[in-house]
Amino acid sequence: xxxxxxxxxxxxxxxxxxxxxxxxxxxxxxxxxxxxxxxxxxxxxxxxxxxxxxxxxxxxxxxxxxxxxxxxxxxxxxxxxxxxxxxxxxxxxxxxxxxxxxxxxxxxxxxxxxxxxxxxxxxxxxxxxxxxxxxxxxxxxxxxxxxxxxxxxxxxxxxxxxxxxxxxxxxxxxxxxxxxxxxxxxxxxxxxxxxxxxxxxxxxxxxxxxxxxxxxxxxxxxxxxxxxxxxxxxxxxxxxxxxxxxxxxxxxxxxxxxxxxxxxxxxxxxxxxxxxxxxxxxxxxxxxxxxxxxxxxxxxxxxxxxxxxxxxxxxxxxxxxxxxxxxxxxxxxxxxxxxxxxxxxxxxxxxxxxxxxxxxxxxxxxxxxxxxxxxxxxxxxxxxxxxxxxxxxxxxxxxxxxxxxxxxxxxxxxxxxxxxxxxxxxxxxxxxxxxxxxxxxxxxxxxxxxxxxxxxxxxxxxxxxxxxxxxxxxxxxxxxxxxxxxxxxxxxxxxxxxxxxxxxxxxxxxxxxxxxxxxxxxxxxxxxxxxxxxxxxxxxxxxxxxxx
Amino acid sequence: xxxxxxxxxxxxxxxxxxxxxxxxxxxxxxxxxxxxxxxxxxxxxxxxxxxxxxxxxxxxxxxxxxxxxxxxxxxxxxxxxxxxxxxxxxxxxxxxxxxxxxxxxxxxxxxxxxxxxxxxxxxxxxxxxxxxxxxxxxxxxxxxxxxxxxxxxxxxxxxxxxxxxxxxxxxxxxxxxxxxxxxxxxxxxxxxxxxxxxxxxxxxxxxxxxxxxxxxxxxxxxxxxxxxxxxxxxxxxxxxxxxxxxxxxxxxxxxxxxxxxxxxxxxxxxxxxxxxxxxxxxxxxxxxxxxxxxxxxxxxxxxxxxxxxxxxxxxxxxxxxxxxxxxxxxxxxxxxxxxxxxxxxxxxxxxxxxxxxxxxxxxxxxxxxxxxxxxxx
Ligand code: SF4
Ligand code: SF4
Ligand code: SF4
Ligand code: SF4
Ligand code: SF4
Numbered sequence: 001x002x003x004x005x006x007x008x009x010x011x012x013x014x015x016x017x018x019x020x021x022x023x024x025x026x027x028x029x030x031x032x033x034x035x036x037x038x039x040x041x042x043x044x045x046x047x048x049x050x051x052x053x054x055x056x057x058x059x060x061x062x063x064x065x066x067x068x069x070x071x072x073x074x075x076x077x078x079x080x081x082x083x084x085x086x087x088x089x090x091x092x093x094x095x096x097x098x099x100x101x102x103x104x105x106x107x108x109x110x111x112x113x114x115x116x117x118x119x120x121x122x123x124x125x126x127x128x129x130x131x132x133x134x135x136x137x138x139x140x141x142x143x144x145x146x147x148x149x150x151x152x153x154x155x156x157x158x159x160x161x162x163x164x165x166x167x168x169x170x171x172x173x174x175x176x177x178x179x180x181x182x183x184x185x186x187x188x189x190x191x192x193x194x195x196x197x198x199x200x201x202x203x204x205x206x207x208x209x210x211x212x213x214x215x216x217x218x219x220x221x222x223x224x225x226x227x228x229x230x231x232x233x234x235x236x237x238x239x240x241x242x243x244x245x246x247x248x249x250x251x252x253x254x255x256x257x258x259x260x261x262x263x264x265x266x267x268x269x270x271x272x273x274x275x276x277x278x279x280x281x282x283x284x285x286x287x288x289x290x291x292x293x294x295x296x297x298x299x300x301x302x303x304x305x306x307x308x309x310x311x312x313x314x315x316x317x318x319x320x321x322x323x324x325x326x327x328x329x330x331x332x333x334x335x336x337x338x339x340x341x342x343x344x345x346x347x348x349x350x351x352x353x354x355x356x357x358x359x360x361x362x363x364x365x366x367x368x369x370x371x372x373x374x375x376x377x378x379x380x381x382x383x384x385x386x387x388x389x390x391x392x393x394x395x396x397x398x399x400x401x402x403x404x405x406x407x408x409x410x411x412x413x414x415x416x417x418x419x420x421x422x423x424x425x426x427x428x429x430x431x432x433x434x435x436x437x438x439x440x441x442x443x444x445x446x447x448x449x450x451x452x453x454x455x456x457x458x459x460x461x462x463x464x465x466x467x468x469x470x471x472x473x474x475x476x477x478x479x480x481x482x483x484x485x486x487x488x489x490x491x492x493x494x495x496x497x498x499x500x501x502x503x504x505x506x507x508x509x510x511x512x513x514x515x516x517x518x519x520x521x522x523x524x525x526x527x528x529x530x531x532x533x534x535x536x537x538x539x540x541x542x543x544x545x546x547x548x
Numbered sequence: 549x550x551x552x553x554x555x556x557x558x559x560x561x562x563x564x565x566x567x568x569x570x571x572x573x574x575x576x577x578x579x580x581x582x583x584x585x586x587x588x589x590x591x592x593x594x595x596x597x598x599x600x601x602x603x604x605x606x607x608x609x610x611x612x613x614x615x616x617x618x619x620x621x622x623x624x625x626x627x628x629x630x631x632x633x634x635x636x637x638x639x640x641x642x643x644x645x646x647x648x649x650x651x652x653x654x655x656x657x658x659x660x661x662x663x664x665x666x667x668x669x670x671x672x673x674x675x676x677x678x679x680x681x682x683x684x685x686x687x688x689x690x691x692x693x694x695x696x697x698x699x700x701x702x703x704x705x706x707x708x709x710x711x712x713x714x715x716x717x718x719x720x721x722x723x724x725x726x727x728x729x730x731x732x733x734x735x736x737x738x739x740x741x742x743x744x745x746x747x748x749x750x751x752x753x754x755x756x757x758x759x760x761x762x763x764x765x766x767x768x769x770x771x772x773x774x775x776x777x778x779x780x781x782x783x784x785x786x787x788x789x790x791x792x793x794x795x796x797x798x799x800x801x802x803x804x805x806x807x808x809x810x811x812x813x814x815x816x817x818x819x820x821x822x823x824x825x826x827x828x829x830x831x832x833x834x835x836x837x838x839x840x841x842x843x844x845x846x847x848x849x850x851x852x853x854x855x856x857x858x859x860x861x862x863x864x865x866x867x868x869x870x871x872x873x874x875x876x877x878x879x880x881x882x883x884x885x886x887x888x889x890x891x892x893x894x895x896x897x898x899x900x901x902x903x904x905x906x907x908x909x910x911x912x913x914x915x916x917x918x919x920x921x922x923x924x925x
Contacts, residue, residue, distance in 0.1 A: 186804075187808045188824075190807065190830055190831075195830035202825065243744070471811060474690055474691070
C-alpha cells in the first residue's frame with residue numbers, strides 16, 4: 001500500500017556527494033481513511049511522484065487527530081505535520097472534519113506561541129479522486145519545510161530522553177508524607193471532594209492498599225487500581241484536615257511517578273495537550289509569548305521586578321469557547337501594576353513553572369522547567385517576582401526551594417500586593433455595585449493560607465457586596481482539577497455542586513483568582529446553562545480603578 | 549463545695565485571682581486579688597431581690613450562651629457563697645453612671661458600687677493547684693461549623709440543654725427554631741488526637757458521649773442517636789459494658805469514622821460528611837442537632853499561674869507531673885489535682901485530689917512551724 005518506500009531516495013544519493021548541503025525534513029502526514037488516504041493511494045497507482053520525506057499515518061477520520069499527536073510528532077523530531085481529510089460536507093462521520101478544523105485553529109495558535117513556525121503545520125482537504133492534488137500538496141509542503149530547516153536539533157531531541165528510572169527512597173517518602181502515622185479515622189475520605197461523588201474513592205484505603213502491596217508483594221502499586229492513583233485532584237483538603245498530618249496529595253504524586261515508570265499514565269484532560277505543551281516549553285525554542293502585551297502597557301526590560309505570566313498565553317486559545325479569558329488576567333495585572341507605579345519586566349524566555357507536571361508525577365519534566373526558570377532569574381537579575389496565578393506562585397515559593405535549595409528572589413502574589421497597597425491608600429478604587437461571591441483557589445487558600453487578603457481586597461471596592469458560599473477558606477471546594485488530569489462526570493458534579501452554592505448566596509457573579517478555577521467553572525457554567533457569571537477578580541479591580 | 553466553705557479550717561476566696569507567690573515549701577506567701585463583686589459580702593443575705601429588676605441582658609456564661617442573665621447575678625443556682633456579683637462591663641450604673649435599681653431593691657443595703665479590688669496576703673505551707681480545664685473552642689475546627697451552624701452545639705451546651713434546671717427545662721430543642729430535635733449525632737475527638745490542635749486523647753469524651761446518647765433516648769424514646777468515633781476508648785472497670793449497654797439496650801448507633809465536615813442544608817439541619825470505615829464508603833448523614841465532644845484543654849491562664857508558681861508545663865500546656873508521682877510538680881510543696889494536670893474523669897480526679905491532699909498534708913506536717921492557713925500578713 002505504501003507509496004513512500006518505493007520512491008528512490010534521491011536526496012540520500014545527493015548527500016553522499018556533498019554531505020549536509022540538502023536538508024531532508026521529516027514530514028508526518030495524517031490522512032483520513034475515506035478520502036485523503038484513498039487520494040494518496042490514487043497518487044500511488046497513478047505513479048505520481050512526491051517526496052519520500054512524507055510519512056503517512058492513516059486515521060479513520062481527520063477528527064481523530066488529537067493535538068497531542070501533532071505535539072508529540074514535533075517533539076520527537078518531525079519538522080512538519082500535515083493533517084488531511086475529506087472536504088467539508090463529505091465527512092463520513094458527518095462533521096469530523098469540522099472538529100478537526102476547530103482543533104487545528106487552536107493548535108496552530110498554541111504552536112505559534114511555542115515558537116513553531118506556522119508553516120510547519122497544515123490542514124488540507126483531499127478527496128479520494130484528488131491523487132494529483134495529494135502529490136502536489138505534499139511536494140509543496142515538503143519544500144516549504146525544507147526551506148525552514150530543522151525544528152529541533154538532534155541534541156534537543158536527545159535531551160528529552162530520560163535516563164533509567166531512579167529507584168525512590170521509600171523510607172524517605174514515608175517519613176515526608178507521614179503515611180505511617182495514619183490512624184485510619186477516615187476523615188480524609190469523608191472530606192475528599194471526589195469521594196462525595198465517586199463512591200470508589202477512599203484515600204485511606206489507597207494508603208492501606210499501598211502498604212499491603214509494598215510489604216506483602218514488594219510492588220507498591222500491585223493492589224492499587226489506576227483509578228485510585230489518578231482520580232485525586234491534589235486539592236489537599238484531606239491533608240489539611242488529617243488529624244495525623246498525613247500529606248496524601250504528596251504521596252499521590254509519588255505513586256504517580258511510580259506508575260509513570262511502569263508506563264501507566266492517567267487520563268489527561270484535553271487529550272494530554274496541556275502536559276505536552278508544558279514539556280515543549282522546556283525544549284528551548286524561542287517562544288512568542290508576549291504578543292498580548294498592549295502597546296499602552298508600561299513594561300521595563302531592566303526592571304528588577306518581573307511579572308511572571310505563566311501559561312496564560314497558551315490557555316487563551318485553548319479555552320476561548322468556555323467563555324474564559326485567561327489572558328485578560330495578564331492584561332489586567334499589568335494595568336493594575338502600572339496604576340501602582342510599577343513597571344515590571346515581562347520575560348520572553350519564561351517557561352511554564354512546572355506545577356502541573358509535578359502534580360502528575362512527572363518530576364523530571366518539572367525539574368527541567370524549574371531549572372530553566374531559575375536560570376532566568378539569574379540571567380535577568382530580578383529581585384522580585386509578582387504572580388497573578390496562584391499555582392505558579394506556590395510552585396516558586398514552595399516547590400522550587402524543595403528541589404533547588406537556593407532561590408534568592410522575593411515572590412509576591414497580586415492579592416498580597418493589592419492588599420498592602422490598598423491598605424496604604426496607594427490604589428484608588430471607585431464604586432461598583434453588585435453582589436459577588438469568591439472562590440478560594442486551593443493553592444492560594446489551603447496551601448498558602450492566603451484567605452483574608454482576597455476578602456479585604458474585594459471588600460475595599462465600595463458598593464461591592466461580597467457573599468460567602470457554604471464551604472469556604474480551608475473547606476473551599478476545588479474547581480475540579482489542578483493539573484489537567486481526570487476530568488470526569490464526577491468532577492462535573494463537583495463543579496455543579498459548587499456553582500449551586502454560589503447561586504445560593506444570591507450573588508450574580510462568582511469571582512475567581514486562579515486561571516484554572518476560571519476555566520473549569522466557566523466550562524461547567526456553560527454546560528449547566530446557569531446564570532452565574534464567572535469572572536476573574538482582576539477585572540473587577542480594573543473596573544473599580546476606572547470608576548475612581 | 550458547700551462542705552468545703554463551711555469547714556472551720558478552710559477559708560474560701562472565690563472570685564479571686566492569684567497575683568504573686570513567694571517563699572518556699574513550708575512557707576509560701578500568696579498574694580490574692582479579690583475582685584470586687586460590688587456587694588458587701590458581710591451584709592448580703594443572698595435573698596436575690598436585687599437580680600429581679602435589673603434591666604441587663606447578657607449571654608449567660610454558665611449556660612454557655614444558651615440563656616441570658618442579668619448584670620447582677622448568681623453564677624449558678626448552687627454557687628458558693630450565695631452572694632451575687634455585678635458584671636462591671638454590663639451594669640448601667642458602672643458603665644454609664646445611672647440605674648441603681650438593685651440598690652433600691654436590696655433591703656440589706658449590701659450593694660456597694662464603690663468597691664474596689666482588694667489584695668489579700670496568705671502565708672501557707674503548701675499549695676495545691678486545682679484550677680481545672682477549659683473545653684476546646686470548636687469554632688477553631690472550622691470544618692465543623694461551630695458558631696456558624698446554629699444546630700451544632702458543644703458537649704457542655706448539650707449538658708445544659710438536657711439538664712432539668714437548664715435553659716430549656718431539659719428539653720432538647722433546636723437552637724435554630726426551638727423545635728424538638730429527634731435525630732441527634734455526637735461527633736467525637738473534636739480538637740483531640742489531632743496534630744493540628746491537641747495531640748492527645750481527652751479521655752472522657754467516648755464515655756460521656758455514650759451517656760449523652762443514652763440520656764437523649766431516655767428523654768425521648770422516639771429519638772435516634774448516632775455516635776461517630778475514631779476508636780472506642782473505654783478503659784476502666786465496667787466502661788466497656790456501659791458502652792455496650794448504649795448499643796444493645798438503648799439502640800444507639802455507633803459509626804466508626806471521624807466526621808470530616810459539617811455543612812448546613814437549606815432547612816438549617818447539619819449534614820455530616822464522613823467515611824463509614826467499616827463499610828468503606830464516604831457518606832452523609834443529616835441530623836437535627838450535632839453535639840461536638842470538645843477536647844479538654846488547659847484552663848485559660850494556666851500558663852500565667854504556672855509562671856507565678858515557678859512550676860513547669862508539659863508540651864500541651866497542662867501542669868507537668870511525673871508518671872510515678874502524678875500529683876507532684878517540679879517544685880517542692882506545690883501539687884496538682886484534677887484536670888489542670890491533664891484530662892481525667894470525675895472518679896480519677898477525686899482520687900487524684902485525695903492523693904494531692906495527702907501529699908500536701910505530708911509537707912505541712914513535715915515542716916513544724918507552719919502558720920495556720922488564713923493567718924495573714
Ligand atoms: S484523615 Fe489522616 S489519619 Fe485519618 S484515615 Fe485519612 S490519612 Fe489516616
Ligand atoms: S487531595 Fe483532594 S481529591 Fe485528592 S484525596 Fe485529598 S481530598 Fe481527595
Ligand atoms: S445584694 Fe441585697 S438583694 Fe442582692 S442578694 Fe444580697 S441581700 Fe439580697
Ligand atoms: S445598677 Fe447595674 S446591676 Fe443594678 S440593676 Fe442597674 S444595671 Fe443591674
Ligand atoms: S476519649 Fe474518645 S472521643 Fe475523647 S479524645 Fe479520646 S478517643 Fe476521642
